[in-house]
Amino acid sequence: MASPGLPSEETRDPTEDQPVWHPAQEWPDEADTTTESDYHPSQSRSEDDESMSNEDDDMTPGRSRGHSNDTEQGAVAEGNEQLNLSGIHIELDEMGGYLEWVSGDELDIDTDDMLVIGETNDPRIERSQLFQLLATTGLREMLYPNGWPYGTERDEFGEVEDYDEEVLSHLIGRRRKPKFVWPKVPSDAGTKLMASGHFGTDPYYVDRMKKRKEVFATNLMRRELGINSHGVRQRANQSICQSMIPGSRADKIIHYDSRSYSGQYSDDGDFFFCCEQDFRVRMYDTSNPYEWKYYKTVEYPYGQWTITDASLSPDNRFLVYSSIRSAAYLAPTDPDDDSDPHELDFSLLPGQARRNAWDLSRAQFGIWSLRFSGDGREVVAGTNENSVIVLDLETRRPVLTLGNRHQGHVNAVCFGDTSSPHILYSGSDDTTLRVWDRRSMGDGREAGVFMGHTDGLTYIDSKGDGRYVLSNSKDQTMKLWDLRNMMSASAADKINPNTYATNFDYRFEEYPEYKRQSHPSDHSIVTFRGHSVLKTLIRCHFSPPGSTNSRYVYTGSEDGQVYVYNIDATLAGTIDVKSATMNSRPRGPDTLSNMWDLGGDMKWRTCVRDASWHPSIPMVAATSWNGWGLSSGTCTVHSWNDGADDDEGDPPIGRSYDHKLRPLPEFNRYQDNPPPSRVHRRTRRPLRSRPVARLDTDDNEEDETGW
Incomplete structure (x- = not known):
């Protein structure tokens, strides 16, 4: 019986060279209908596999194997069209590997990825079946780390190219994955x-x-x-403080019973807010940056999972904050104003009446990111429906919805220029950063696109000059972009943004470094690396012009530190929040139920989710998931101390406070005299994590302890 997919002996011209093979000739829909073309590896195992594997152990790469008997040949037996793989020997070497048959004929991939085929009258298997085997997911995952070619042949736009008859030499032969090389440091x-x-x-x-x-x-x-x-x-006068990076020793440690998600200073440094997973936002008076005062607390009603983001108006009068709902809330910051916050429904359509919060007909999308415009009249939001929505605060209705362009959740949004609301930035899980110009939205498309990240974006920040923008990504890098280098929307449409993505679960997995590859359309100026973007959407920022002369970019990190980079990608310094807060609170009764880790890891762990640099002095406030098993949160204040471990001021630095800035002496005693370390059993829990229960007591009552 003739081998499937090959000419029969009657029709083959013996003087004719071997016909050129094309992948399309052996696809199932074009194959001979009388031939079984499906291949199932589980059905092709030979009873002689074990003996053959023992012989393979003695083979040296590059040597020919002697002929085996007829029962061991890797051929399609007459009357049986199932594939026998017992006669194939596969090895990988530095040049890409080779395939060997027990019959003595060798399939060799040379340095040019050329396929050398043995005698045409030798028994053989269909090449399409062999390639189907090599393309199975499990085997592919094992071969990639050992140098096997990764991916398929792609053109300059990332699209898969069609093979023609002239590329027979690239049959197995997809081009080898290029070796990844990090950009030069310093840049x-x-x-x-x-x-x-x-x-x-x-x-x-x-x-x-x-x-x-x-x-x-x-x-x-x-x-x-x-x-x-x-x-x-x-500029020299402004640069007096630019080399003063805050130290790791914390001036104060503010504790929360739930994980802290974001915290930012106002533009003038007189105000600070901190968002927690218990659906509350705490506000503080920081006009004296070394002596904070508690202001007030506002709450998100009917919140889901956590407070996702908050933004302060330019005049410090209002705070807008969101949860994983289609509505945000606008609350006054005046501590004497105890009125209820105003609802901002981002799901409203033109002419549609406002709806109640419990109306089941309202849209169910959630808001990941919020920003006030520079004039304070509008708020832009990024949603998990892959859209960007701009809402007018005077009418409290959306005035612009940008959808169907991003292919993933919009995790971060911001305005590009503090002086005008025309330029918008949006960063998405589809790995792209898109630039929108509201003055030219006739076709509903963006003005430009930045590509270069190979996994979803977690945060973006504008320098405020309408030119430079910063992005953080799950690919463990931060990138600086210049609007003059952005790609057009039409060019970006020709590229699949997920082509180079690993799609790993950043919440519970480490980044698969062996899958890292360079993006051919990377137009970023500088790439910063060293920090870890895991577990949550970690944020990055430009340093302020007043206290640092805009010299740095900085970001939180999953390893419990704030990383401060020079613009040339060198590391200027780190602020070790984990060391500053270690053992700063005793274990409480709710510690186990609020842990993040599924396995019940009770170690002290810190993940810095956000950080904010004071606009006029060398001080950083870091907002973290912090505590035993990441079960709680902290806001730590770090100032420049010229390397001193302690100071002579009163009160002493490094002391613990509750959310109302009341001292916690029991926490201080525990930190000063922690119990001896001991091994804690890892307990299994049915849930990864859940928010702590909201307290029913009034936040303004003096007798509230919260612990």
Whole structure:
């Protein structure tokens, strides 16, 4: 019986060369209907597999195998069209590997990925069946880490190319996965930006007349005297604090019974808010940055899972906050105003009346991200329906909905320019960052797209100049972009954004580094790496112009630290929140029920989800999932202390407080004298995590303990 897919002996011209093979010739819909073309590896195992595997162990790569008897040949037996794989020997070497038959004929992939085929009259299996075997998911996952070719042949836009008859040599032969190479550090583009004055003053600036390096005392004296406060000297005055990175030792540790999701200073530094998983947002007066005062607490009614985001109006009068619902709430920040917050329904359509919060007909999408516009008149939101919605605060109705462009949840949104509401940015799980210009929305498409991340974006931040934007991603990198380098929407439509994504579960898995590959359409300026973006949507920011001269970018991290990078991608410093808070609270009765880890890991763990740099002094407030098994949250305040471990001030630094800034002496005693470490049994729990129960007591009552 002739081998399936090959010419019979009667029709074959013996003087003719072997016919050129094309994959389409052996697809099931075009194969001979009398031939069984489906292949099931589970049905093809030979009874002689064990003996053959023992012989394979003695084979040296590159050597030929002697002929075996007829019963061991990897051929399709007459009358039986199932595939016998016992005669195939597969090995991988540095050049890509080779395939060997027990009959002595060898399939070899040389350095040019050429397929060399043995004698045409030898028994053989269908190549399509062999490739189906090699393409099975389990085997493919085992072969990739060992250098097997990854992916398929793609064009410059990432689309799969069709094979023609001239690419017979690439039959097995998909091109090898190129070796991933990290961008250079320090980045040449970043170094140039630092010298340009857009991101801090060059630290190696030398006085042109005295030929000596500027020092802190000289800068301070000239600022006090008001000498040469223009041009380069003005930037030098602003850069006095730019090298003062806050230390790891915490000034104060504010504890919460649930995980903390975000916390930010106001633009003037006089206000700070912190969002928790118990559906409450706490506000603080930080006009004296070293002596915070509790302001008030607002709550999200009927919230789902957590407070996802919050944003403060430019005049500090209102706070808008959201949960995984289609409505956000707008609350006054005045501590004497105890009125209920106003609902902002982002699901309303033009002309549609407002609906009650319990109306089952309302849309069920959730809001992941919120931002006020620079003029305070609008709020933009990113949703889990892959859309971007702009709501007008005067009418309290959506005025713009941008949908059907993102292919994944919109995790982050912001306005591009603080002086106008025209430019919008949106970052999505589809790995793209899209730029929208509301002045040219006739076709409903974005003005441009940034591609380069290989997994979903977790946060984006604008420098506020309408030019530079920063993004954090689940691919464990942070990238800086310039609007002048963005890709057009039409060019981006030709690329599948998920082509290079690993699609791992960032909440419970580590990043699969062996799957990392470069994105051919990466137009980012600088790539920052070193931090971990796991467990939650970790945030990143530009450092403020006042206290740092915009010299840094910084981000939280799953390993319990805040990473501060220079614009040239070098690490300027870290703030170790985990070390500063270790053992800072005793285990409570709800610790086990609120743990994040499924296995019940009771170790002290810290994940810094957000951080905010004070706009006028070297101080950072870090908002974290923090505690035994990530069961609680903290907001820690870190200031520059010139490397000192302690100070002589009163009260001493590193003390614990509750959410109303009341001292917790029992926490302090526990931290100063922690019990000896002991091994804790890992207990299995049916749920990964759940929010803590909301307290029924009034937040304004003095007798509330919350513990």
